[in-house]
Amino acid sequence: MVSKDEKTNVQVLKDLIKKFVKERDWEKFHHPKELATCLSIEASELLEVFLWKDKEPLEETKKNEKIMSKIREELADVFICALNLANRLDLDVSEIVEEKLKIAKEKYPVELARGNAKKYTELKEK
Template sequence: MTGQPTDLAALQRRLVEFAAARDWEPFHTPKNLAAALSVEASELLEIFQWLTPGQSSAVMADPGSAHRVRDEVADVLAYLLQFCAALEIDVLAALAAKIDRNEERFPRPGRPGDPPAG
């Protein structure tokens, strides 16, 4: 543990400050960040590419593959947070709104004993 804050907003600020300290802002355009996000997501997928469903479910049992998965997940999240910072998107508000829309689009199916809808 680094002793650094781990809330999402603090991590997002750290990423922005990290890039600023290295003068990377000119390269952190929405297009470049979206491309980098796609590349990192593909690197995560590559770990699972030829695994069976059972092997993919057990990937975290192997320390080497677990480390790779955690690193790629971190890279995906880092680029997503930087992308959101560049476009001033509140990632948690965007996610909450999307869940709300999905709950309307895909209502929970009735279960035996549930009262009829309406």
């Protein structure tokens, strides 16, 4: 089965969000500070899904319809806020993500980072 992700590019999503905002005349409220705040709040709402719960195996989480429904909802909010912020600042999401991954690859070379969760500043230490 082909997922929607496989046939939808980032610009399609950015355009859907831009249209949604424009139809409601909400651009005037969407200063980057407000959108960054919104992004942080939505990320916190995503975290709240896991609050006070034991860390269960991934497959158990994926089978839990109630939790997955909440995760879907809050993760969508995170993406919407992030893409809305990118729209407002005329940022090319693909470009900035690729740039950041390039930096991360330099900070976390596979030969040093593979299989461990050390911060890059501690990678060269044994």
